[in-house]
Amino acid sequence: MFKTIILSLMILNSSMSFAMNDEVIETSILTLNNNLLRTNKLVEKRTLIDQFDSLLAERQREIAQLPDSAENLEKLGSINELAFYLDIIDFKSIKKQNCTKKEKIITSQTPNVEYENSSDTKLPYEADLSLSVLRAFCSGLR
């Protein structure tokens, strides 16, 4: 129980800045991560991911129909980017043994620039968010 609380806090911390500006998705991710942490069963975790995927697609369509304001376009782009990172993880192919490899797929998606100070090279927020989902998915897998 204690371990779960600490792990969920660590995962939530990585996405605390809520830079997507879309409460629907951000709240859903928190709920998704919590639910993923609550089960160790692969089948149940995959079902949760499928449900979130449907929600994501629906939200994409909703926002695409909104007027072309800078805010709405940014929101749509952000959701598109999150969807991309989740898609390339390919949750259907995750097993306990390849969780680290899957993390590497996301952590290597750093911007195509190198800085003088390597700590300036950060993952995009959406990639970080997808990493939190991946870690919640992998947590407890047997």
Next chain:
Amino acid sequence: MIIKNSLSLIIATAFSMLTPQVFAKEYISLYEIQDSKQAATEYSLDYIKKAPEILSLVDSSSRTNESFSHFDPVNVCSNCYKTARSIKYETCNDKNDYLNSSLNQLGRTSPLLSVLKNSTTANSTINPECIRTSLFSTFSSKAKSFKQCESQGSLKNYRFKNRPCINESYFNVINNSFSLVGQCLKGFLSNNSAQADQDILSIFSLINIESGFHLNAVSGTGAGGIGQFTSGAIDDFNENQLPNVRKQLSESSNPRCQQMSDEILNGDTPMRASSSLSCNRVSMKNGNPLLNMIYTFGYFKQTKSYLQKGLLNNHRYKHYFSTLPAPEKLKLERALAVWAHNTGAAGVVAPAATLLLKEYSDSKVVDVDEFIEQLAEKMKSSPARANRSVARRNETSTYFLKAKKHLQNIEENVRGGTCLKQ
């Protein structure tokens, strides 16, 4: 200080403009520019860029910014391609001969590169004249976009230098390396020979715009070598493609391909991702240009897989492409893979998804060229997060069309009208 620097700028400009015939001679002879005014303008721009007063006005991280020092072949020198074709090799001088000692030591440091330095290539997919033109035309001889670094250290600790001397040894190493990597990894790219050739042509156009085939090209943002690699891309390749590439090379019936695997891809991570070891992206002692070319080929394939998963074959979007004939789908995939080398895969998919959801809604993509032009607009207006700065919006939105134009310019000036060897 500002007044002093401004005065120096004015003086530098006036000086260079007053004596175009003398100072633009190099440009006229090198590029056979008919219009001496154009040569004078080019010289002036180069002179101004290099002036100490200008450099001191610009902070060190952006001084060697690619947009500042990168020769723009599309807009500046329309005659460069024809003339570059007629120049076989350069005469080296003390400003550009700094790679010659490494070339001369290849017999000790890299037996395979030494063989490539001394041989002529028979079976290349790409016409050597295209590679030569790329070497001469992508960067001017005075562009300070290169570093000499043969140690294990970081590129950031080394000063920028002029373009290296394009002598016969250098050309042979570059041309023959690309030819060998193409031969050895053709089957890795595709089982279909014609499609693999098109992939290699795309990789040619990518390297053309990234480094002009110069093994020691370094950008102002720290990207290094032939494919201008950064840490993330190197990590991605090492994790996801290196085992596959090793397998392809070691199982090849061509002994040179096996030698390439043994000699160049040795160790767990032949090219290290850490920026503190970034010299290994350019150093000949580390097997460059072969090493960086292998990574470029492998990363191209990896990027295509991301584009398939994230866009072209993705359940959300694949219906938009369902009426495109197969060759057009492949053409689009290659174009996006070249583009993603600069933008990152997310940098293509996020704006492409916005374009599809907003502009296509109930219709389908029927014209790939039109889609690409629309995507360029979307990269500017709805970029992925990492590409939101003004500089990145401009760079990403124009990258593919520049690469395409640069390739077109080269092909217009080569026998047969294509860089694919006939």
